[in-house]
Amino acid sequence: METRFKTLREFPLDEYLSPGATMCAGCGGMIVLRIFHKALGGNVVIVNAAGCLTLLQVYPYTPLKSSWMYTAFASAPAGAQGIRDALDILMEKGKLPQGEDLKVVVLTGDGAAYDIGLQSSSGAIERGLDFYYLVYDNEAYGNTGFQRSGATPFGSSTTTTPPTNLNPAGYSGMKKDLFEIWRSHNPPYLATIAPSHVVDMLRKIETASGFRGPKLFISLSPCPTGWGFDPSETIKLSRLAVECGVWPLKEAVYGKVRHTVVPKVLKPVEEYLRRQNRYAHLFTPTRQEEAINFIQEKVNEYWLKVSATEGHEVIKPINLAEKQTE
Ligand code: SF4
Secondary structure, eight states, X not given: OOOXXXXXXXXXXXXOBOSOOSSOXXXXXXXXXXXXXXXXXXXXXXXXXXXXXXXXXXXXXXXXXXXXXXXXXXXXXXXXXXXXXXXXXXXXXXXXXXXXXOEEEEEEEHIIIIIITHHHHHHHHHHTOOEEEEEEEOSXXXXXXXXXXXXXXXXXXXXXXXXXXXXXXXXXXXXXXXXXXXXXXXXXXXXXXXXTXXXXXXXXXXXXXXXXXXXXXXXXXXXXXXXXXXXGGHHHHHHHHHHTTSSOEEEEETTEEEEEEOOSBOOOHHHHHTTOGGGGGGTSSSOOHHXXXXXXXXXXXXXXXXXXXXXXXXXXXXXXXXXXXX
């Protein structure tokens, strides 16, 4: 399919999110929502699972020009099903013209997507619900004080996984692979996106809109408040996550995976980690070589597998052994 998004020149100019929302400055999730809405246009109803972005709406004010419904953590896909069914029934009875149909979008943080609402999203995918599911993944429970979630990566310090004598590296578990959990359901469309890669994101939303059924997007959402960085660095961090290979950009159409941005040479993960206070304990007061190497090796393993399965010759992961003898 020929894309209408070739460069940033095609970035849609219409705005559906007014300035002045009561969110943290530099919130990656807000940037993604703004771009996502531009790509979908104005005929949208947002079903918002409890999380940071529910604070967009402080009654009676809203920065959104689209319709919006708030649900509990666990039930946004069920809310989306109710709205989709109501729209379909109204159109079938001729009470709503086809041209006034709405795109149903679940908007959720990682807490609802990876943990509390996983059951209801699994059910919605299984039922083939025609909806968009957008996760702004800031890798912790942001609006309740940055507690660990199922999306928290190894080594991150959160308020429930601080570095201790027993676990000096901070969180000792691994981030769930939500992309693969969803892919096992075989939805028509599934993608990862990042606020730094706008054209990539617009193209993916455009591709997804050609499918009826579940269309799922997981976006890295740098969080200045929880990750500990200056709000002006949101896009820089997002770009670094992609360039270091920590946040692979990919899509899957009926389960077939393709990476849409392939770094020629991966930057060391250290460049990404060092810019965030949540990883500061890996570098001071003493450098935790083993933990840093472990994170790098996991990234290397991932990209070596991608090279082998997709035939990219260009990815050169960092060889830590060589790097240390330089
Ligand atoms: S805590 Fe993080 S994710 Fe939540 S609104 Fe603030 S910057 Fe955004």
